[in-house]
Amino acid sequence: MPWTRDQLAERASKELQDGYYVNLGIGIPTLVANHIPEGMTVTFQSENGMLGMGPFPYDDEVDPDLINAGKQTITELDETAYFSSSDSFAMIRGGHINLTILGAMEVAENGDIANWMIPGKLVKGMGGAMDLVAGVKKVVVVMEHANKHGESKVLKACTLPLTGTRVVNLIITNLGVFEVKPDGSGLVLVELAPEVTLEEIASKTEAAYEVALHG
């Protein structure tokens, strides 16, 4: 069975480590916050200027001055710190954030990622995505393996305008997990979702990859 959205988030949560500072993208990545392993301290950064994001507020706690990068109302924690957008992106671009988990439209076997623009459609903007992929130490993509037309999103080369080049470290799709070799020379399939076969992955993946399944 391919992983569900929530199972994808749970799998992505295995990339968290104690003490990490983490920035989560919108969509499935946001769900990763629900799967922090017991006893682990992880601090979430929101690029609009906050470290130490708390859960959504109760109805009587809603504060219009306190939102996340998705513009949702949230809460603060005892450890929370606020800062300006330039300080926020100094953290991101200066390599101080350990991990970012993002969605994508396409990822290529050299680690290229496209997740902000479809030519011919109205473009809303890249927001902080280009800064995150260029500056964060480890970039993990979480996405469906195929687009809504059934075509592979794991490609030899991206067809859409790029968000960053040779920046992705790990690709988690609903069918399995691929590592991007550090030198950008290709992908390694390291994990399969339950009951997904090598044949199924092969038939649904455009990119070339080696196979080295973990245990």
Added chain:
Amino acid sequence: MPTTTSPKVFPDAKTALEGLTFDGMTVMSGGFGLCGIPENLIAALRDSGASGLTVISNNAGVDGFGLGQLLTTRQIRRMISSYVGENKEFERQYLAGELELEFNPQGTLAERIRAGGAGIPGFYTATGVGTIVADGKEIKEFNGRQYVLETGLVADLSIIKAWKGDARGNLVFRKTARNFNPMMATAGKVCVAEVEEIVPVGSLDPDNIHTPGIYVDRIVQATFEKRIEQRTVRTKESI
């Protein structure tokens, strides 16, 4: 007696913009989404009638609120932003070719404004290398990695929103309503700040002032609607 008046203090947003607006000017406007936007000064800028504006702001407001008000009246000719997804009138004007748009990565936008305010005309960043953002820009290699040259941004006027301020223009922001406001205060030839409360000089802790008054030319106390874009709540668990 503690003072809450000075030549910097103006009675309302309209008066605070008097003599500062003109057609074709460049305006920086603080805020992230609708959080921390100078909602009263945006309305006053609309009422000033200044048109052909270039507006530098992370977002473009929503239909009829925030910068959306200046889109309704067609006063904006060009936007420099990182994300503009929440505005139908923006979409219509852009697709009709009535509005120019320059997308900047959010961190590049923040740093361009910071640099502009600090007298730094350009800087190199890894963000956007290998993408259309770097098209036509100088690329330089440092320590084996490629970086793109981005330029500092300045404006004729910056309008910002803070929580508290004093008559000397010292400002304190609140929670995530800080966002782009502090950098924009530094990068406008003139900066006008609207605050929820003008407090007596001496009552702000000097160690905890976010924007020193040197950057703020005019300050006005105002009331705020503080509209919320995505009201997201959890329900109390019944135990």
